Structure formats: structure tokens, C-alpha cells
Amino acid sequence: MSNRLFRPDYGGYYFAKGDLACLESREWALHHVFGEILALTEEEKELEDFMEEKRQLMAGCSVCCPHHICAYPPAEAFGVGKEFIRQNDLFSKVFRRMPKGGLLHVHGAAALSAEGLIKLMLDWNEKNGDRSSRIRILNAVIPAISEKYVKGTLFYEYQCRKIMGNTLPLEDYLKKPGNWKRLYKMLSFKGRKLLKKSTKTAKMWERYNIILSRTAELFQNREFYTDYYEAFFEECVEDGIRYVELRCGFERFRDAKTGVSREQSGEYCAKKALYFKDRLTEVNPVSPDHAFIDAILDAGERIRQKYGKDALGVKLILTAQRSLNPYIGKERECLCKRIDATAALKEHYLKQGKEVVIGFDLEGPEDGCCKIDDYAKKIIYKPVGDGYESMGKNSEQIHDMKGSSGQTMIEKQKLRIERIDFFLHAGSSNWFFNDNLKTAVIISKHRIGHGFNLNRIPGVMHGIARGPKVVIAEPVFEICPIYDQTFGYCRDFQSHPLYEYIKSGILCVIGNDSPQLLGNPGISFDMWEAYMGMGLTLPMLKLMIFTTYLYEFMDYNAGSIEIEKAKLKFLRDWDNFIDEVQECI
Numbered sequence: 001m002s003n004r005l006f007r008p009d010y011g012g013y014y015f016a017k018g019d020l021a022c023l024e025s026r027e028w029a030l031h032h033v034f035g036e037i038l039a040l041t042e043e044e045k046e047l048e049d050f051m052e053e054k055r056q057l058m059a060g061c062s063v064c065c066p067h068h069i070c071a072y073p074p075a076e077a078f079g080v081g082k083e084f085i086r087q088n089d090l091f092s093k094v095f096r097r098m099p100k101g102g103l104l105h106v107h108g109a110a111a112l113s114a115e116g117l118i119k120l121m122l123d124w125n126e127k128n129g130d131r132s133s134r135i136r137i138l139n140a141v142i143p144a145i146s147e148k149y150v151k152g153t154l155f156y157e158y159q160c161r162k163i164m165g166n167t168l169p170l171e172d173y174l175k176k177p178g179n180w181k182r183l184y185k186m187l188s189f190k191g192r193k194l195l196k197k198s199t200k201t202a203k204m205w206e207r208y209n210i211i212l213s214r215t216a217e218l219f220q221n222r223e224f225y226t227d228y229y230e231a232f233f234e235e236c237v238e239d240g241i242r243y244v245e246l247r248c249g250f251e252r253f254r255d256a257k258t259g260v261s262r263e264q265s266g267e268y269c270a271k272k273a274l275y276f277k278d279r280l281t282e283v284n285p286v287s288p289d290h291a292f293i294d295a296i297l298d299a300g301e302r303i304r305q306k307y308g309k310d311a312l313g314v315k316l317i318l319t320a321q322r323s324l325n326p327y328i329g330k331e332r333e334c335l336c337k338r339i340d341a342t343a344a345l346k347e348h349y350l351k352q353g354k355e356v357v358i359g360f361d362l363e364g365p366e367d368g369c370c371k372i373d374d375y376a377k378k379i380i381y382k383p384v385g386d387g388y389e390s391m392g393k394n395s396e397q398i399h400d401m402k403g404s405s406g407q408t409m410i411e412k413q414k415l416r417i418e419r420i421d422f423f424l425h426a427g428s429s430n431w432f433f434n435d436n437l438k439t440a441v442i443i444s445k446h447r448i449g450h451g452f453n454l455n456r457i458p459g460v461m462h463g464i465a466r467g468p469k470v471v472i473a474e475p476v477f478e479i480c481p482i483y484d485q486t487f488g489y490c491r492d493f494q495s496h497p498l499y500e501y502i503k504s505g506i507l508c509v510i511g512n513d514s515p516q517l518l519g520n521p522g523i524s525f526d527m528w529e530a531y532m533g534m535g536l537t538l539p540m541l542k543l544m545i546f547t548t549y550l551y552e553f554m555d556y557n558a559g560s561i562e563i564e565k566a567k568l569k570f571l572r573d574w575d576n577f578i579d580e581v582q583e584c585i
Contacts, residue, residue: 034543036571040539043582047538051090074492074493074529074534075494077485078485094581094585098524099576100522103241105512107248109215111516112516112521114187114517116234117187118174121170122170124227125169125171133156135157136156155218201430208514211516222292226298229300235515241522242310242573243313243314243549243551244314245314248296248317249320250281250318283337285337290345296316297356315355317423318341320335320360320362322363322369325370336387339380340384358423361424362424366425366426371439376443381417382416417443423449424444424449426448428452429453437454441464446474447477447551452484452489454477454501461506473505473506476507479498480526481496481534484496485529493529494534502540507543509551512526549567552566
């Protein structure tokens with residue numbers, strides 16, 4: 001396991017075990033831990049030959065087309081070629097049936113596909129007898145609300161009493177010809193104009209925030225919130241996913257009878273990329289509200305009752321927006337409280353014998369925001385309770401707070417990084433000199449989100465790949481291929497660095513990031529694109545999937561891995577898949 005520290009006397013960060021200078025090869029770990037996984041049986045070799053034949057055939061047809069009409073699918077935007085992929089026999093016969101293990105990188109605010117979300121909202125209205133809780137859509141924007149809401153914003157009826165004349169019941173809106181397609185486009189990155197290769201990354205992020213502003217109000221209802229995650233977990237089970245680590249923000253439910261909506265600051269503007277920056281919802285860092293976590297756990301329990309007790313495991317990584325500036329007092333206080341609240345929630349569930357909250361993350365665009373190093377110096381490597389303006393410069397008050405049991409809730413002088421693990425996003429940037437990964441590989445003990453720019457920092461890449469002889473070299477990189485392409489970090493999958501990472505000995509897993517916006521529910525679409533566009537082999541796919549099984553059986557609190565248990569479960573699922581796929585290839 002990683003053991004990376006921060007030492008002021010070293011001028012900041014350093015690798016405690018000398019990982020960057022280590023000359024030991026990781027061949028020992030790969031052969032002794034993953035040898036049985038990487039070895040292919042005769043049946044698997046037949047499958048690999050079948051997959052390679054299909055890939056070469058498709059590539060050959062694309063290259064030989066005289067008019068260049070048939071572009072190789074990985075070179076096309078995913079939104080344009082999605083239907084082709086869905087009908088491709090390699091997708092339906094192999095990737096759709098393949099066991100996926102864990103989905104380790106997905107954002108709760110956009111976890112359910114757009115189709116699934118529309119269906120859920122219609123079912124909600126149909127079953128909801130209380131008209132005040134039925135969902136309506138903003139059909140016309142008037143000047144008085146143009147800064148707060150965009151066309152297509154979804155509300156409960158009790159939330160929009162002041163603008164009722166400008167909204168329609170969702171089912172009435174969808175009865176009009178073409179409106180289902182319009183709503184789908186308003187909830188996702190659908191449309192050729194938006195997906196053109198010339199679309200700027202900044203524009204995609206602005207669009208991202210506008211889309212999520214349309215659904216943000218719906219999450220204030222606990223019952224809908226639970227139904228939402230149940231529908232998302234259903235999509236995971238259907239795609240062969242058995243474990244989810246969900247990144248989600250702090251949510252606070254509202255009373256439907258009061259009609260009070262979420263507060264918004266004066267800076268707030270739904271049409272700008274600053275949308276989430278101004279959602280500075282107050283969080284109690286000592287005894288935070290855990291109702292939203294209980295709702296997610298209830299959704300997971302419903303799935304287990306339907307599909308079996310081992311159907312789906314769920315853990316949470318709580319988040320805050322990277323657009324919050326650690327040098328601005330109010331925003332720094334918001335970030336500090338969220339991290340401390342995350343640690344408190346982790347301990348709350350551990351006392352119940354459940355590992356639910358496992359870490360914290362900063363999400364959002366890296367370009368145009370502060371560096372991870374700034375968050376480290378001002379927040380992450382500060383004592384718990386530091387940064388609360390409301391408590392003054394002296395943070396002793398936070399340490400003296402007592403819980404109901406009379407025990408100190410927060411240990412004095414303990415650094416935040418000592419109380420909670422970080423799973424930071426890093427490396428998704430168009431700026432060549434972005435060096436967030438240098439800090440992220442030190443702070444993020446277990447995994448890093450995306451890590452697209454790692455190949456631009458060869459020293460760090462070499463250090464991770466040739467680290468000490470350990471069971472699993474961390475941090476592991478959560479690669480989201482369709483996300484990387486859609487946001488413009490990698491225009492063509494054929495130039496994506498994932499193959500080079502795995503070849504160098506860096507462990508990676510596949511995630512889908514935001515299925516509602518990207519249109520890629522489950523992991524099958526991302527794995528298909530990775531295989532077809534990046535030249536992966538079947539052993540590489542097996543290695544990535546098996547890595548997710550390790551995290552399913554990992555106790556983050558103790559830092560141990562029940563590797564034999566994970567291997568047994570993986571090999572059982574994989575052998576069943578090989579037997580099934582032999583009948584259809």
C-alpha cells in the first residue's frame with residue numbers, strides 16, 4: 001500500500017519510500033499476484049482471436065473506404081456512433097455479457113441515464129397521488145427568473161408556485177410531438193453540433209453545469225432521491241456491475257409542505273459555469289446530516305431484495321466543487337467543513353459496523369481553478385477545525401465539541417489527511433503544464449480520477465510503475481474513455497495513453513463518469529471503445545476488471561485486501577462468462 005507523506009522540512013511533498021527513485025521491478029507483484037489472472041486458457045485464446053479478428057476487420061474496412069465515409073468508430077464522437085456500437089456483435093456478444101466487477105468512478109448527480117431519468121419522472125408522476133409533489137417542466141423563461149433557471153428546469157409543483165404559469169406537467173409536455181427528443185437533448189450531450197470536434201472543452205463544462213441545473217431541484221425530495229438511485233443501481237446490475245463507489249455531494253432534503261426551495265446566493269447564474277460554485281449549503285462538520293446517505297443505502301437494499309443479497313455493494317466518496325477557492329474565506333470554510341463532515345460520517349457508520357463513506361474528492365474542471373497544491377497547503381494538510389471563520393482564528397472550539405456519548409468528536413491537532421482518504425480528480429486538462437498529478441499521487445493513497453496527463457510527467461509515471469514490491473501498486477487510475485473524448489482531452493481513442501499505462505505496469509480501471517450526460521450507462525460502452533480504439537488485449541481487460549474486484553473486498557479502514565476471496569469470486573464469474581460466450585461466437 002502507499003505510504004506517501006507531507007513534510008515541511010522537505011519543502012513540501014516527497015515519497016516516503018523513495019518510489020520515484022526505486023529501481024525494483026514490479027514483475028514480482030504482477031507474476032505472483034496476477035499470474036493466474038493474466039494466463040489465458042484455450043477457450044480464452046479462442047475468444048481473444050475472435051475479438052482481434054473483429055477489430056482488424058472493422059479497422060481494415062474503415063481504412064480502405066475510398067471516400068472516407070466509414071470512419072473508424074473510435075475516431076468518431078461517441079454520441080454520433082453510439083447506435084452503431086449498440087448493434088455491433090462484438091458489443092452485444094462479448095462486452096455486454098462480460099462481468100464488470102466494480103464501477104469505481106461515477107458521479108451521483110448524473111449517474112442515471114437520460115432515458116432512465118425521463119422514465120423515472122413519468123413513473124413518479126403516475127404513482128404520486130399528491131399533486132403538489134408531481135414534476136413540472138419550465139417551458140418558458142421570463143426575465144424575472146432568467147438568471148436562476150434555464151428552459152427545461154424540472155421542479156416539483158410545490159417548488160414553482162410563483163411561476164406556475166410558465167411550467168407544464170411533464171406528461172403534458174411530452175405529449176407534444178418532438179418534445180421527448182428535446183427533453184433528452186436538454187438532459188444530455190446529445191446532438192451533432194455539440195459533439196463536433198471543434199467544440200471547446202470550456203464550452204462542454206458550461207453545458208455540463210447547465211444540464212445539471214435542470215435536475216438539481218429534484219434531489220430535494222427523499223423519496224425521489226431513493227427511487228433515482230434504485231433506478232441507477234438497476235442499470236448497473238443489468239450491465240454486470242456488482243459493486244459501485246459513488247461520488248456524491250452533500251444533499252439536504254426539503255419539506256414538501258413548506259414549498260421552500262434551496263437558497264441561492266447573489267452571484268448565482270444558471271447560464272454560467274459558476275453554477276455549482278455558489279451552492280454553499282451549510283454543513284455541520286461535527287454531526288452532519290446523514291439522511292441522504294441513508295436514502296442511497298435504502299436504494300441499495302431494495303436492489304439486494306430484488307436480485308439477491310450479493311447483487312450490489314455500495315460505498316460513497318463525498319465531494320465538493322473544485323471551483324471553490326481555498327484563498328477566499330467563505331469558500332475555504334465551506335470546503336473545510338465538508339472534509340471534516342466526511343470524516344465524521346465515515347466514523348458514524350464505522351461505529352455501526354458498516355464501511356460506507358470511504359473518502360473525499362474535489363470534482364470539476366481543473367483548468368481555470370486552483371491547483372491541488374493550493375488545496376493541500378490551505379486545507380488538506382491543516383488540522384481538523386482549521387479554516388472556520390465563524391469560530392475565529394482559534395480553532396480550539398471545534399476540538400472541544402462533545403458528542404452525545406461525551407467523547408471528543410474531533411481529535412485535536414489531527415491533520416485532515418490523517419482522518420480521511422482522498423480520491424482526487426487529476427490530469428484532465430488541456431494545459432500542457434498542468435502538474436496536479438504530482439500532488440495527487442502523494443495525497444490520493446488509493447486511486448486517482450482520470451489521470452489523463454500522466455504521460456506528460458514521466459518522472460511520476462516511472463515512479464508509480466516501478467514502485468516497491470507490493471500486492472497492488474497504488475494509486476490506481478480511474479480511466480473514463482468516453483468522458484475524455486467528449487470533453488476534448490482526447491479527440492481520438494487511438495491516441496489515448498491507457499495502453500501505455502498498463503504496459504508500463506500502472507494499474508487502471510474503467511469508469512463511466514456521468515452516464516446521464518454522456519449516454520454511456522454501465523461500463524460496456526467505455527470498455528468497447530477502449531478495446532477497439534486503444535489496442536488493448538484480453539489479459540489487459542481481465543486485469544482491469546479483477547482490480548475492481550479487489551476494491552470490492554478491500555477494507556479501506558484497515559487497508560487490507562482479501563485477495564484470495566476476490567480472486568475466487570472473479571474467476572467464478574469470469575469462467576461463467578467464458579462458458580456463455582463460447583456458445584455465441
